[in-house]
Amino acid sequence: MKDTPLSNCERDFLLKAIEEKKRLDGRQTYDYRNIKITFGTDYGCCFVDLGKTRVMAQVSSELVAPKESRPNEGILFFNIELSPMASPAFEQGRQSELSVKLNRQLERCFRNSKCIDTESLCVVSGEKVWQIRVDVHTLNHDGNLMDAASIAAITALCHFRRPDVSIQGEEITLYTPEERDPIPLSIYHMPISVSFSFFQQGTYLLVDPIEREERVMDGLLMIAMNKHREICSIQSSGGIMLLKEQVLRCSKIASVKVSEITELISKALENDKKARKAGERCGFAESMPQDRITALKMDETPVEMKDVTEKAEDIVKKSEEPPQTYPLNTRCTAIYPLGPHWNALDFRHVKNNFNARCLIFGNCLQLEIPPVITLGETQSEKSHTQISRVGLLALELHELHVTKGPSLQWKSRPYALIRNMLRQSWGGGVCKSAMISPSNMVIVVNGEE
Amino acid sequence: MAADMRLPIARKPVILSVPSFDRKDLVVPGDVITLDTGFMRGHGTYVDEEKLTASVAGKVQRVDKLICVSPLKTRFNGEVGDVIVGRITEVQQKRWKVETNSRLDSVLLLSSVNLPGGELRRRSAEDELTMREYLQEGDLISAEVQSVFSDGALSLHTRSLKYGKLGQGVLVQLSPSLIKRQKTHFHNLPCGASIILGNNGFVWLYPTPAQQEEEAGGFYTSLEPVSLPDREVISRLRNCLLAMAAHKVLLYDTSVLYCYESSLQHQVKDILKPEVMEEIVLLTQQKLLEHES
Numbered sequence: 001m002k003d004t005p006l007s008n009c010e011r012d013f014l015l016k017a018i019e020e021k022k023r024l025d026g027r028q029t030y031d032y033r034n035i036k037i038t039f040g041t042d043y044g045c046c047f048v049d050l051g052k053t054r055v056m057a058q059v060s061s062e063l064v065a066p067k068e069s070r071p072n073e074g075i076l077f078f079n080i081e082l083s084p085m086a087s088p089a090f091e092q093g094r095q096s097e098l099s100v101k102l103n104r105q106l107e108r109c110f111r112n113s114k115c116i117d118t119e120s121l122c123v124v125s126g127e128k129v130w131q132i133r134v135d136v137h138t139l140n141h142d143g144n145l146m147d148a149a150s151i152a153a154i155t156a157l158c159h160f161r162r163p164d165v166s167i168q169g170e171e172i173t174l175y176t177p178e179e180r181d182p183i184p185l186s187i188y189h190m191p192i193s194v195s196f197s198f199f200q201q202g203t204y205l206l207v208d209p210i211e212r213e214e215r216v217m218d219g220l221l222m223i224a225m226n227k228h229r230e231i232c233s234i235q236s237s238g239g240i241m242l243l244k245e246q247v248l249r250c251s252k253i254a255s256v257k258v259s260e261i262t263e264l265i266s267k268a269l270e271n272d273k274k275a276r277k278a279g280e281r282c283g284f285a286e287s288m289p290q291d292r293i294t295a296l297k298m299d300e301t302p303v304e305m306k307d308v309t310e311k312a313e314d315i316v317k318k319s320e321e322p323p324q325t326y327p328l329n330t331r332c333t334a335i336y337p338l339g340p341h342w343n344a345l346d347f348r349h350v351k352n353n354f355n356a357r358c359l360i361f362g363n364c365l366q367l368e369i370p371p372v373i374t375l376g377e378t379q380s381e382k383s384h385t386q387i388s389r390v391g392l393l394a395l396e397l398h399e400l401h402v403t404k405g406p407s408l409q410w411k412s413r414p415y416a417l418i419r420n421m422l423r424q425s426w427g428g429g430v431c432k433s434a435m436i437s438p439s440n441m442v443i444v445v446n447g448e449e
Numbered sequence: 450m451a452a453d454m455r456l457p458i459a460r461k462p463v464i465l466s467v468p469s470f471d472r473k474d475l476v477v478p479g480d481v482i483t484l485d486t487g488f489m490r491g492h493g494t495y496v497d498e499e500k501l502t503a504s505v506a507g508k509v510q511r512v513d514k515l516i517c518v519s520p521l522k523t524r525f526n527g528e529v530g531d532v533i534v535g536r537i538t539e540v541q542q543k544r545w546k547v548e549t550n551s552r553l554d555s556v557l558l559l560s561s562v563n564l565p566g567g568e569l570r571r572r573s574a575e576d577e578l579t580m581r582e583y584l585q586e587g588d589l590i591s592a593e594v595q596s597v598f599s600d601g602a603l604s605l606h607t608r609s610l611k612y613g614k615l616g617q618g619v620l621v622q623l624s625p626s627l628i629k630r631q632k633t634h635f636h637n638l639p640c641g642a643s644i645i646l647g648n649n650g651f652v653w654l655y656p657t658p659a660q661q662e663e664e665a666g667g668f669y670t671s672l673e674p675v676s677l678p679d680r681e682v683i684s685r686l687r688n689c690l691l692a693m694a695a696h697k698v699l700l701y702d703t704s705v706l707y708c709y710e711s712s713l714q715h716q717v718k719d720i721l722k723p724e725v726m727e728e729i730v731l732l733t734q735q736k737l738l739e740h741e742s
Binding site (some may be wrong): 005 | 536538540567586588620
């Protein structure tokens with residue numbers, strides 16, 4: 001099925017944003033998305049999450065006859081499958097241009113760079129060698145499949161253990177994993193590919209494009225490097241003209257990224273080794289309770305809350321006052337929604353300090369302040385005192401809520417609301433006003449005069 | 450980046466319509482439709498141990514001896530006479546390919562469009578070469594289904610002044626099953642905007658043209674700036690459409706208008722909040738029920 005075409009405005013928006021150095025997900029130009037590496041139960045099974053792009057690599061081994069031209073070397077076979085699960089544009093079984101390109105790049109990146117010692121894979125020269133097969137399955141396509149595939153492939157190869165073999169004269173004995181521990185492959189270095197996408201004929205570049213950005217890009221440069229700053233493969237597609245300085249700059253950026261990613265891979269392999277040694281359950285069964293299977297699980301985003309109070313107070317100071325209301329009343333009622341962390345002590349405190357009548361209905365606390373009569377006060381002044389009292393009460397409640405509640409409460413906004421209420425001028429007339437502040441605090445003022 | 454935080458509120462399930470377990474014609478995959486073997490099975494059904502079972506979730510339709518299930522969530526299956534809003538994906542020899550949210554791209558033949566100037570003449574080789582001047586890849590058009598090819602692809606035509614290339618406006622992509630079939634799909638809403646409810650689920654909102662000028666075969670698009678009040682009306686309508694689509698309300702001019710009126714008390718951006726959506730849709734459904742009775 002063909003993919004839905006990108007609309008003109010979306011294309012224009014993306015290009016305009018890139019010109020202003022803005023990306024859709026808020027990353028910087030050279031930032032990679034969050035990379036998560038997890039392993040399956042078997043040795044050689046690895047899942048890589050690059051943002052929302054998800055691939056799985058599985059390594060398997062088999063004893064076969066070697067190629068005639070190289071009788072004492074093992075065989076490496078790479079295969080990338082673009083399944084319809086990844087994107088509706090992929091068709092099962094059809095060799096699309098993208099799949100050919102990815103296969104070719106994967107082969108060049110790993111096989112030509114000689115990252116694996118193939119001679120150690122030889123069992124009997126000319127007769128039996130190990131064939132190592134790497135299958136990469138794409139589970140979700142959100143851009144930059146090549147990078148994710150290369151990380152998955154090399155991690156899976158590092159994770160893989162092949163069965164142990166011993167030769168006695170003419171006999172070859174293949175040991176099962178129970179008889180003898182399987183041995184890891186000998187890997188010299190870890191090539192990782194880094195993709196750069198170019199826009200506006202090479203003027204702007206982005207690292208690790210997402211699917212939207214890939215649709216509007218002019219060309220793609222892929223550099224495969226290892227952490228020793230050796231370039232394993234370079235490929236430029238899309239037909240853009242690149243200058244020498246651009247390519248050099250990209251290779252410098254790539255070396256930084258590759259060293260970061262290599263560290264990440266080593267850490268992940270270490271953690272997995274420790275977990276397996278400690279006998280923990282690893283793999284698929286383990287990933288179920290952690291919701292790792294679900295491709296569309298939303299990660300919790302951390303929200304920066306350091307200077308929120310100052311910023312909020314700033315905004316409140318600069319904002320204009322709400323329109324004047326004329327609440328006059330003989331009885332003030334404040335309704336406050338209760339959180340789960342209230343207890344009896346709080347009510348008592350409120351009751352004692354404010355001489356208010358507390359009623360709890362549903363999950364709300366209603367406070368009634370009886371009319372306060374002081375000599376010498378006019379009616380309006382009395383109402384003002386009323387309002388100020390209930391306002392202060394509500395503020396107290398809110399502050400209590402804040403100290404006990406989750407830290408996501410904004411203190412300043414309701415305070416401003418009550419402060420504005422306190423500053424009201426008063427006049428005649430019946431009015432009934434209800435105000436709802438963003439923290440869901442309802443102050444209902446019944447008018448009567 | 451500004452974030453909007455609200456305290457969590459428990460959401461009540463909305464029960465306004467007739468409870469659906471009473472209706473025998475609504476099925477889900479696996480439901481047995483009938484045990485009678487005398488029926489022919491149509492789309493959306495299969496035979497499981499001599500029982501006719503549904504394979505999609507939808508409504509059972511029976512025509513004499515043929516039973517089929519029409520699914521609720523489906524790609525657009527066009528019929529002759531449907532109005533669609535589509536996007537040009539390819540420019541080929543003597544035709545354009547239009548994406549209309551159906552299984553196959555629809556086809557707009559060069560002979561089915563009105564030439565600019567409204568002339569009626571045979572299409573020459575020159576016309577073929579200048580096709581791109583009329584419609585390019587990425588352009589939005591409104592058209593009508595002329596016929597259906599044997600493989601299911603739709604053949605469109607824009608042989609009327611009301612069809613043609615769409616200019617400035619907002620496209621909302623919804624499910625085709627939410628659009629009600631009516632006599633006309635072009636409406637000038639009294640709130641100050643116009644709407645085209647395409648049968649394929651694409652809804653086009655645009656500012657009402659000031660005067661009904663002589664359209665040059667539907668290819669002239671005005672690029673005059675749209676005023677702010679018009680833009681606000683269109684944004685509000687778009688958010689209302691999304692709210693109604695989220696609550697599976699059938700879309701036609703009356704329901705859109707009622708939803709717009711119910712949403713006037715909220716700010717345009719607040720309409721996208723789930724609780725506000727619920728409120729607005731409840732009001733709309735109440736008004737629609739009153740209107741019907």
